[in-house]
Amino acid sequence: MSLDSKTPSGPLAAKWDKHKFDLKLVNPANKRKFDVIVVGSGLAGASAAASLAELGYKVKCFCFQDSPRRAHSIAAQGGINAAKNYQNDGDSVYRLFYDTIKGGDFRSREANVYRLAQVSGNIIDQCVAQGVPFAREYGGLLANRSFGGAQVSRTFYARGQTGQQLLLGAYQALCRQIGLGTVQMFPRTEMLDLVVIDGAAKGIVVRDLITGEISSHAGDAVVLATGGYGNVFFLSTNAKGCNVTATWRAYKKGAFFANPCYTQIHPTCIPVSGQHQSKLTLMSESLRNDGRVWVPKRKEDCSKPPGSIPDAARDYFLERKYPSFGNLAPRDISSRSAKEVCDEGRGVGPGGLGVYLDFADSIKRLSVNVVRERYGNLFDMYEKITGENAYEVPMRIYPAVHYTMGGSWVDYNLMSNLPGLFVVGEANFSDHGANRLGASALMQGLADGYFVLPYTIGHYFASSKPAKVAPSHAEFKKAEENIRQFTNRLLSVKGKRTPTSLHRELGKLLWEKCGMARNEVGLKEALKRIPELRQEFWKNINVTGENGELNQALEYAGRVADFMEFAELLCLDALERRESCGGHFREEFQTPDGEAKRDDENFAYVAAWEYQGADKPPVMHKESLVYEEVHMSTRSYK
Numbered sequence: 196m197s198l199d200s201k202t203p204s205g206p207l208a209a210k211w212d213k214h215k216f217d218l219k220l221v222n223p224a225n226k227r228k229f230d231v232i233v234v235g236s237g238l239a240g241a242s243a244a245a246s247l248a249e250l251g252y253k254v255k256c257f258c259f260q261d262s263p264r265r266a267h268s269i270a271a272q273g274g275i276n277a278a279k280n281y282q283n284d285g286d287s288v289y290r291l292f293y294d295t296i297k298g299g300d301f302r303s304r305e306a307n308v309y310r311l312a313q314v315s316g317n318i319i320d321q322c323v324a325q326g327v328p329f330a331r332e333y334g335g336l337l338a339n340r341s342f343g344g345a346q347v348s349r350t351f352y353a354r355g356q357t358g359q360q361l362l363l364g365a366y367q368a369l370c371r372q373i374g375l376g377t378v379q380m381f382p383r384t385e386m387l388d389l390v391v392i393d394g395a396a397k398g399i400v401v402r403d404l405i406t407g408e409i410s411s412h413a414g415d416a417v418v419l420a421t422g423g424y425g426n427v428f429f430l431s432t433n434a435k436g437c438n439v440t441a442t443w444r445a446y447k448k449g450a451f452f453a454n455p456c457y458t459q460i461h462p463t464c465i466p467v468s469g470q471h472q473s474k475l476t477l478m479s480e481s482l483r484n485d486g487r488v489w490v491p492k493r494k495e496d497c498s499k500p501p502g503s504i505p506d507a508a509r510d511y512f513l514e515r516k517y518p519s520f521g522n523l524a525p526r527d528i529s530s531r532s533a534k535e536v537c538d539e540g541r542g543v544g545p546g547g548l549g550v551y552l553d554f555a556d557s558i559k560r561l562s563v564n565v566v567r568e569r570y571g572n573l574f575d576m577y578e579k580i581t582g583e584n585a586y587e588v589p590m591r592i593y594p595a596v597h598y599t600m601g602g603s604w605v606d607y608n609l610m611s612n613l614p615g616l617f618v619v620g621e622a623n624f625s626d627h628g629a630n631r632l633g634a635s636a637l638m639q640g641l642a643d644g645y646f647v648l649p650y651t652i653g654h655y656f657a658s659s660k661p662a663k664v665a666p667s668h669a670e671f672k673k674a675e676e677n678i679r680q681f682t683n684r685l686l687s688v689k690g691k692r693t694p695t696s697l698h699r700e701l702g703k704l705l706w707e708k709c710g711m712a713r714n715e716v717g718l719k720e721a722l723k724r725i726p727e728l729r730q731e732f733w734k735n736i737n738v739t740g741e742n743g744e745l746n747q748a749l750e751y752a753g754r755v756a757d758f759m760e761f762a763e764l765l766c767l768d769a770l771e772r773r774e775s776c777g778g779h780f781r782e783e784f785q786t787p788d789g790e791a792k793r794d795d796e797n798f799a800y801v802a803a804w805e806y807q808g809a810d811k812p813p814v815m816h817k818e819s820l821v822y823e824e825v826h827m828s829t830r831s832y833k
């Protein structure tokens with residue numbers, strides 16, 4: 196089977212405009228005849244639901260939190276990229292496109308990335324119009340800062356709370372539609388299955404998380420905006436609720452899962468402090484604008500107070516190894532460098548798993564007030580967690596799982612291989628290749644929701660004229676019954692282990708065998724161990740409480756059950772990709788100086804996995820990545 200990306204023909208810069216013209220339209224009076232189901236109310240889901248409703252479609256929007264405002268997007272800190280070139284420092288749509296393609300280590304689809312850069316400026320205009328309080332210069336113009344993998348300042352921000360402010364903007368737009376009756380909002384409602392009838396997505400089955408009631412919702416299209424699956428590693432910077440359930444269950448209904456092994460490890464997180472920790476905390480990449488990363492040159496100095504180590508005895512390893520990008524080298528490269536110095540025994544803090552992020556020079560140069568103005572909330576957060584004042588001593592940071600580039604396979608229209616199933620935001624695989632650059636997830640989620648899907652979904656309706664089905668259809672009833680059985684099964688095991696303990700064990704295994712570095716032996720061990728762990732899960736899980744009440748242990752257990760299956764696909768994908776690229780670092784494939792060694796001849800493709808059944812190995816389909824515009828060069832940030 197060959198995967199058709201539906202990438203339009205013609206010159207790269209003209210593709211999206213031409214495509215928009217070629218897309219069929221739905222007459223305004225007909226739009227209200229189409230029902231759209233949007234699962235997720237983070238930046239991607241809220242922007243999509245609001246925009247589709249504004250166009251006139253009838254939208255139902257679902258989220259598992261008590262309010263759309265609590266989607267994980269609220270946690271995004273550092274900023275959102277856009278090629279406005281307000282700084283006059285050489286930015287352009289082409290440069291943002293090129294940086295993103297290169298940042299993704301030449302493993303993303305060229306046309307998607309170009310479109311993302313093209314619409315990036317519109318996102319800022321849209322958000323400003325909504326009242327998003329971006330930081331401004333003294334004269335009133337919007338301010339910018341730099342993020343990794345770029346030599347220009349193109350990141351728009353609202354202190355360290357950019358995601359929160361953007362989500363409040365999207366949420367307002369969503370609320371306007373809820374008020375108008377064009378969006379029906381279903382909080383505390385979890386999608387547990389996708390319903391496919393005659394090969395097309397026709398609706399979802401959900402569980403009311405307060406009453407336990409299972410019900411069906413039919414629609415002409417289903418949009419998944421359900422975020423990333425970084426929590427498969429247990430410890431990550433993601434909100435605790437982030438999970439893989441929606442895209443995984445869609446996968447089991449035929450929607451291909453692309454590049455599951457592409458995981459992003461973020462270099463600047465607060466190090467793990469103990470066995471019982473339940474999550475990790477990001478220190479925004481924006482801090483690397485003014486913070487310098489270092490470790491002692493000599494192992495013997497690692498236990499000394501940092502202030503007592505003179506400059507000459509410090510190794511500013513990012514500045515040394517990557518002089519052109521310095522502390523703003525991309526995340527995958529910075530993370531590996533931190534691991535490397537810690538592996539050499541030069542790490543600092545408990546267990547030697549930490550490096551310093553030091554603001555002393557910036558405080559001297561700019562004053563403590565300027566640093567506080569830029570990053571005050573991040574310094575406060577750091578102090579609350581570690582008890583240390585980072586204005587006085589350097590922060591200690593270590594890489595942690597942060598984002599997932601893999602996700603449901605989608606074509607240029609953001610539609611999966613199942614007609615009528617669209618996937619947007621972090622839940623799809625589309626734009627970041629093997630490594631996402633900082634501040635580009637918010638850009639992609641909002642590009643998808645505000646500026647791409649509203650065009651492409653109409654084309655699907657106008658060109659395929661989907662047949663209506665009712666939630667009383669036998670397929671819905673079958674899916675409802677399966678979910679009831681699944682829920683009862685979880686509650687009836689009554690074993691000895693909590694969902695947390697099994698999840699923690701899975702996460703540790705993945706981090707050790709398929710984390711920042713992977714190799715064939717380790718991956719094979721993980722692939723042997725995961726099915727055993729899955730068996731243990733179904734034999735020994737203990738889910739407390741009942742079904743007909745708010746039961747977060749039950750919700751969580753269902754998500755862990757999916758992680759137990761998904762982890763295997765993640766490792767299989769990592770095993771099959773016998774090259775290193777971006778965040779996927781296979782130890783067997785590296786250059787003499789320890790950089791990722793790509794194999795473009797054999798691996799310049801998107802791996803899209805097709806489910807074959809519970810006991811059969813999945814089949815991999817390949818979408819070749821053809822670069823018409825850029826040359827696939829070896830990445831260098833030196």
Ligand SMILES: Cc1cc2nc3c(=O)[nH]c(=O)nc-3n(C[C@H](O)[C@H](O)[C@H](O)COP(=O)(O)OP(=O)(O)OC[C@H]3O[C@@H](n4cnc5c(N)ncnc54)[C@H](O)[C@@H]3O)c2cc1C
Nearest residue numbers: 235236237239259268272273274386422620621634636637
């Ligand atoms: C700590 C942190 C800081 C970050 N900072 C930045 C930054 O500064 N800049 C940047 O560009 N990116 C940043 N990112 C990445 C960025 O925040 C995410 O990629 C982005 O917010 C994802 O948005 P989304 O809309 O795709 O998904 P989410 O915001 O995760 O929303 C998912 C939605 O889906 C719903 N959902 C999920 N599953 C189901 C289900 N089965 N049934 C019903 N509803 C479901 C949830 O309720 C939620 O509403 C950061 C990430 C982290 C972890």
